[in-house]
Structure formats: structure tokens, C-alpha cells
Amino acid sequence: MMEIKMFKGNKSVILFIFGTFISNIGNGMFSLIVGQMLYAATGSVGAFGLILIIQNLSSLLLNIIAGYVADLIDAKKVSVYINLIQGVILLGGVFSCLVFAKNIVIILMVINTILSICSPFFRAANFKLIPEVERHNITLLSFNGIRSSANQSGQLIGVALAAPLLLTNNPVYALGINSGCFLITSFMMNRIILVRSSDSINTTNDKNVLRSMYLAWFSMIKNILENKKLTLLIVFSIFDYISVSFVNLI
Numbered sequence: 001m002m003e004i005k006m007f008k009g010n011k012s013v014i015l016f017i018f019g020t021f022i023s024n025i026g027n028g029m030f031s032l033i034v035g036q037m038l039y040a041a042t043g044s045v046g047a048f049g050l051i052l053i054i055q056n057l058s059s060l061l062l063n064i065i066a067g068y069v070a071d072l073i074d075a076k077k078v079s080v081y082i083n084l085i086q087g088v089i090l091l092g093g094v095f096s097c098l099v100f101a102k103n104i105v106i107i108l109m110v111i112n113t114i115l116s117i118c119s120p121f122f123r124a125a126n127f128k129l130i131p132e133v134e135r136h137n138i139t140l141l142s143f144n145g146i147r148s149s150a151n152q153s154g155q156l157i158g159v160a161l162a163a164p165l166l167l168t169n170n171p172v173y174a175l176g177i178n179s180g181c182f183l184i185t186s187f188m189m190n191r192i193i194l195v196r197s198s199d200s201i202n203t204t205n206d207k208n209v210l211r212s213m214y215l216a217w218f219s220m221i222k223n224i225l226e227n228k229k230l231t232l233l234i235v236f237s238i239f240d241y242i243s244v245s246f247v248n249l250i
Contacts, residue, residue, distance in 0.1 A: 019188035026181030028158020058116035090179035
């Protein structure tokens, strides 16, 4: 009952939480669906491993840039457009797989690469939006905790939903549901009201963008290492993502 009262009148919080939840259902479904389709087309389990390698390598290389971009640009727009792009790409992928079935491996690899590039930017924008969302009586700590639960539960439910969908004779249609998740999230994020929007967008006078970006990251890493409690918190939070990866592999 307390949780229901807490959300009462907090439309933006509800939209943000459910948008995050639905988007992560799509993320949880995607790897299994594409992995199974590639396995069916190639007969190799290595195809699924390649999907995970591309996703994790993209995250490793692009997280640095994604965080910097989210600080420079309106995070709400980044979140809306990234989900819209992912939804449209997947929808196009459904039609491409149906029409060009002989090239399904190439199509799925291209889709996976594009979505892997988009994902770090959504995560960075989503994280930056947390303190900006109009939340009234909900504390930032509570809001972030609920958002984290929505993030992890969405991925796990996505994995669970993908299994029965893959038992159908036409798993390509599951990509359509996957597309719908991202399109719905784009709509929800667009309707969120921010406490501050344009005022919170950071700008830099440094003409050398790369230099400014890496200096900001080195400064942040230094501050994290100097704060032992924060370092431990980040280390332990890594296990959330590892657990989801293990579920995917199982």
C-alpha cells in the first residue's frame, strides 16, 4: 500500500520505471532470439558466442563515449531517439529476414552490431535522467533503487519470455515483439517531465573534444579509487550484469 501511495501523482516516475522495465525486457529477449536464429541458420553454437562478444566489446569501447555524450546532450532526447532507432531497426529486420531469408546470418549480425552500438548510449542517458525526473515526494535513493530493480527484473523476464517464443515455428516474429518493447519505451520516455532539462545540459569550451572527454574520465576514475567505499560498491554491482549473462548462457 505504501508503494502505491508513493507512486500516486508521480506520472513521470511511473513512465520512467515502466519504460526502463519494458526496454530491458527487449534487451533480455534479443540475445536469445538472435542467438537461436543464428544457430538454426548455421548449426554452430559459436554464433551465439559471437553475439555476446560483439555486445560486450561494443559496451567496453563505447561506454566512455556514451557517458560523455549524455553529459553534453539532452539525455531525454538521447533516450527517446535511441529506443526509436532500435525499434525501427528491429522492425526492418523482421521484414528483411522474411524477404531475404537466404541472407539471414548477415542481417542478424548487422542488427546485433547496430543495437550493440546503441545500447551504451541508452544506458548512459537513462542513468543521467534519474535525478532530473520530476518525482515529488520520492527520494532519489528510493527512485534509483526501484529503477535498478526494474532494470534487472526486465532483463530476466525478457530471457524467460524468449524461451516459449522460440518454441514457435517462426521465431523471426519474436523480433517484432522485441521491436515493440523499444518503440513503447521511446513513447514513454518522451512523455516524462523533467525537473530541469536544458539547464542541466553540460557544455564545454574545450575545442578538443577527445581531450576533454578523457580528462573527465581520468578525473572520475581517480575520485572513485580515492573513495574505497564507492570502489567496493562498483565492484559488487558488476555481479548484477554477470548473473544475467549466466542466465543467458544457461
